[in-house]
Amino acid sequence: MDIDKIERGWLEVLYGKAISDDPIFLFAPVLWLGLMVVNYLLFDRGRDAAFKRKWFPRSVVFNGVAFTLMATAGTVLEQRSLDGLWMLIIFAPGAFMVSLHLIHTTRFCDYCGSTVNSTDRFSPPRTCQSCGAILKDHFGGSDDRVD
Numbered sequence: 001m002d003i004d005k006i007e008r009g010w011l012e013v014l015y016g017k018a019i020s021d022d023p024i025f026l027f028a029p030v031l032w033l034g035l036m037v038v039n040y041l042l043f044d045r046g047r048d049a050a051f052k053r054k055w056f057p058r059s060v061v062f063n064g065v066a067f068t069l070m071a072t073a074g075t076v077l078e079q080r081s082l083d084g085l086w087m088l089i090i091f092a093p094g095a096f097m098v099s100l101h102l103i104h105t106t107r108f109c110d111y112c113g114s115t116v117n118s119t120d121r122f123s124p125p126r127t128c129q130s131c132g133a134i135l136k137d138h139f140g141g142s143d144d145r146v147d
């Protein structure tokens with residue numbers, strides 16, 4: 001059995017189309033999985049709210065940039081042409097909006113250390129879903145607003 005052929009077949013199923021032989025097409029999913037594991041350990045399992053408040057926005061921006069670069073590089077390599085750089089126009093604003101939304105709607109509890117994602121789609125959570133404490137914004141201030 002040809003392991004290489006099987007692996008490529010699996011990736012073709014994943015992406016729904018034939019992929020080229022460039023190593024990036026095998027690297028990207030592995031790199032992405034690694035980022036997901038690191039993010040999960042640091043920001044979902046971790047209990048240090050101050051650490052999360054400092055590093056979560058940076059991590060989100062890093063992930064957004066990494067996604068944009070990988071997706072664009074993938075397109076350029078697949079098309080074997082720099083025309084693929086046009087995909088930046090689609091990927092970059094998309095990643096920017098998702099990152100902004102994620103940072104805006106995620107808070108960290110100082111009392112229990114939980115990561116709290118908003119249940120309301122567009123506004124940040126006010127209280128911790130685990131312990132009920134009032135949550136601070138990313139700058140350590142309060143999110144008091146008039147509804």
Ligand SMILES: [Zn+2]
Nearest residue numbers: 109112128131
């Ligand atoms: Zn809490």
